[in-house]
Amino acid sequence: MINLIAVYKEAIADFSRNKVRTFLTSLGILIGVFAVVILMALGLGLKKYISDQFEALGKSTLFLVPGRVLSGGGFSASVSSLTGRFDNRDLENLKRIDNVIGVAPIALKSAKVMGTIKEDFADILFSSEAIVDIMGFEVDMGRFFNKNDVTKRAKVIVLGPRIASDLFGSSEEALGKKIRIENVRFTIIGITKSRGGGGMGGFDYDKYFYGPYTTGYIFNPDKKFFRLSVKVKSENYISQVREDIKQKLLKRYEEEDFSIVEPTELMTAITSIFSILNLVLVAIAAVSLVVGGIGIMNIMYVTVSDRIKEIGIRRALGAHQSDILYQFLAESILLSLTGGFLGLAFAYLGIFFLNRYFPAYIDGLTVVISLVVSSAIGITFGVFPARKAANLEPVEAMRYE
Template sequence: EDDKNSNVVVLGYNLAIDLFPKTSALGKKIIAKGKTLKVIGVLDKKGGSFGGPALDDYLFVPIGLVFEFTGTENINAFNIKADKQQSIETIKSEIKKILLKKYNSEAFSVFDSSQLLSSINSIIGTLTITLTGIAAISLIVGGIGIMNIMLVTVTERTREIGLRKAIGAYPRAILIQFLIEAIILSSIGGAVGIILGALGTWGIAQFFPAQITIGSISIAFGVSFAVGVIFGVAPAKKASMLSPIEALRYE
């Protein structure tokens, strides 16, 4: 289409949805800079990227139309995609050879996005370690909070526990009861965390590719369950070991 300088356009994913929300954009016509362009393609959803454009919001036309729209034939940059990771250095070398035939080495630069990717991965690694530490501390603090709440609950329900044991309740049944209560308490906290996490993920997804998976939800509930069990054992055991006589005397 570049050779023919045709009045055609390829739309980014979001742009196609915005312009034609209820039908396919293929074959439709749009007006850009006073020209009627036929849509011959729609890109798959790409999402945003660090240091790069959000291609989902772009439209792409033959280079002849770009010159016409901008009023200049100057090209500031080329984006070239390698078909294989191993080809990047070879391609960079070939590009430099071609450009050096026309320009001196100070007139251009060749940037490899893998350099940016390496920096991003390093930052993400540091953030992951930091957030993991914060999450671990939060779990411990939350677990201690659950344990304190359950210990207070056991103290407040001492006479109830004594009465249940006096009429034949087994220590095991009381232990399981308080353990279940601790698990329910931690699971409620986990559910609130999942909801907040889902809202946060939705917000991030407006700018970068992000999604919450069933696996991450399962892990969150699993961790909540484990916290309830680990920090609920001590209060539950204390409740199950209360002497019915001493418990009934408690004021």
């Protein structure tokens, strides 16, 4: 049995004699592990962020969008999804389906609006009172528009808290104020509670205006909606309701003209895109690990050349080829593991700071993988120099000066 402890002890002693060289050699692995771990952490964080966002939508909601959204498992935002298609007749049809407890049509409008503090662009989401339940809005101040407002085509508007304070300084200031959207004067009747989120291309609900869809017809003479959100009584009825909706819509539209999307489906699609993107980035970062490994291989060849005579002496004293192999392999593994540990430590630090701006976290698996990968690199790139050392002829090695 070879004395592994002695082998590692000696390798560590060698490193402490060459601290700078050891550090520089590990640097490649350090950077590689750092980059891979940071990117994996960002990927994980993003995935969690997306699923949190969808979780908020609830599992008993279906979305009706024009065109094919999820075709072949992928996610393709077709042009038609940006334009309106559904109309009031669809809305009424859907409301009559069993186990549907609410349908919210959605039409979007962007306009320049004037607050007391500044002028800004606002996105206005016109919908029905059902949106409150579907999106889970809560009102901070005043009230949300109700069925009556929808019927009367009331010129009322509800603001997200961010846009309210952007335009008026605070929610208190905004409440009750009149605001002009194009040539129509609306009264601000409520401010929603903050939902957070946004900032990463997702909806930032805190920056929206919300108005009754009937009033929205002013800006939408075709009376078309770009989306219908359907609230189902419970999760259990989702597939049945989905089929009913499909049958209803097929009477008016071709199959490829609309899609019925479940939030979980959409989430899976989006998550898979990000996962692929993340994988590509991680793969690119992993190239630096290979470069780091080559650095280790290079320095290990130098170490072997530096120590040919020593290898010869050890062989003369009875070292087996495997003893020499393990000695050099131990050094390369220690080198890359050192880099791996340091890279991981820096990544932890990086993630700690990154977390202020971006969701990112590492799980135990990432830690295990990065350490396994660094030792694997040590073995892969160390084995060639180590074999060169082990296969030296004792006599010739000893003669070497």
